[in-house]
Amino acid sequence: MEILARTVQATRCYGPVIALDGVSLDVPAGQLLGLLGPNGAGKTTLLQLLPGLRRPTSGTVELFGGYPRDAARRRRLGCTPQETGLPPTLRVHEVVEFVAGHFADPVPTPELLEQFGLTGLERRQSGGLSGGQKRRLTVAVAFVGRPDLVLLDEPTTGLDVEARHALWDAVRRYHQGGGTVVLTSHYLEEVEALAERVVVIDQGRVRADGTLADVRSLVPARRVRLRAPDLPELAGVERSNRDGDRHELWTADSDALVRQLVTMGIPFRDLEVATASLEEAFLALTAPGTQTVALIDGELAR
Numbered sequence: 001m002e003i004l005a006r007t008v009q010a011t012r013c014y015g016p017v018i019a020l021d022g023v024s025l026d027v028p029a030g031q032l033l034g035l036l037g038p039n040g041a042g043k044t045t046l047l048q049l050l051p052g053l054r055r056p057t058s059g060t061v062e063l064f065g066g067y068p069r070d071a072a073r074r075r076r077l078g079c080t081p082q083e084t085g086l087p088p089t090l091r092v093h094e095v096v097e098f099v100a101g102h103f104a105d106p107v108p109t110p111e112l113l114e115q116f117g118l119t120g121l122e123r124r125q126s127g128g129l130s131g132g133q134k135r136r137l138t139v140a141v142a143f144v145g146r147p148d149l150v151l152l153d154e155p156t157t158g159l160d161v162e163a164r165h166a167l168w169d170a171v172r173r174y175h176q177g178g179g180t181v182v183l184t185s186h187y188l189e190e191v192e193a194l195a196e197r198v199v200v201i202d203q204g205r206v207r208a209d210g211t212l213a214d215v216r217s218l219v220p221a222r223r224v225r226l227r228a229p230d231l232p233e234l235a236g237v238e239r240s241n242r243d244g245d246r247h248e249l250w251t252a253d254s255d256a257l258v259r260q261l262v263t264m265g266i267p268f269r270d271l272e273v274a275t276a277s278l279e280e281a282f283l284a285l286t287a288p289g290t291q292t293v294a295l296i297d298g299e300l301a302r
């Protein structure tokens with residue numbers, strides 16, 4: 001399978017700050033990859049290295065098998081950075097046509113605007129768009145050249161729920177048509193809704209790399225909530241929280257835990273059993289003091 005973007009031991013420093021620390025990552029054709037990480041983790045820096053907007057301090061970066069700044073390679077790429085500026089006096093259709101002019105077979109403007117919920121705004125000056133409309137336009141233009149790979153840095157930040165879902169649909173359609181996407185997000189539900197592969201980055205390093213299920217499996221599989229007075233020592237509980245008579249217990253085997261509660265005659269009520277969420281996995285992976293956990297192709301390496 002073709003690797004569309006690759007970093008090998010890529011490190012990027014800004015003065016004394018190590019923003020990325022030896023990151024090796026392959027992005028194969030057809031994948032929808034979500035990059036997750038807390039503020040300052042290095043996600044934007046990684047997304048800037050892939051198209052050659054920044055150079056690594058050490059290590060290598062390849063785009064479509066070669067030097068990222070090569071114009072022919074860049075023509076296969078669509079990007080939406082975290083912060084973008086639109087010329088305020090250009091009309092929406094002019095912005096799209098300006099970008100489309102760089103490509104041999106662009107998506108027709110009405111089709112693109114329809115996909116991103118911007119129909120009817122063609123003649124509006126971009127300075128007169130709402131924040132959410134501007135964001136949708138800057139994401140839309142990443143797709144105008146029918147790219148093979150799209151890099152989106154927090155594409156839905158500032159969008160309301162409806163607009164966010166419309167944008168997810170557009171990204172999904174592109175992906176179903178064979179497109180490859182790398183996106184960063186602060187919204188775990190976004191990564192959960194879209195990504196097939198999740199890479200968790202923290203302090204410049206890859207902490208986990210796998211499917212959603214793989215990343216979830218890094219925390220105990222079940223969360224059990226209940227109300228009860230003091231609980232005795234219970235076998236199989238890996239972590240617990242208590243707030244008054246509310247208890248939260250994390251365990252790999254919730255059935256065994258519930259059997260213990262019953263056998264011991266513990267007067268519990270309001271029992272809830274849930275599958276560990278991506279959010280719990282993410283918090284466990286990025287908690288201060290957590291050692292590096294790398295999950296590569298489903299294999300756990302500590």
Ligand code: ATP
Pocket residue numbers: 014017018019037038039040041042043044045046
């Ligand atoms: P966020 O989610 O907040 O956007 P991020 O994961 O995208 O964060 P980066 O923007 O890549 O993180 O930043 C990684 C680290 O590098 C941070 O400590 C940041 O302060 C630092 N950094 C980023 N760009 C620069 C720069 N141009 N000059 C100096 N330091 C920088």
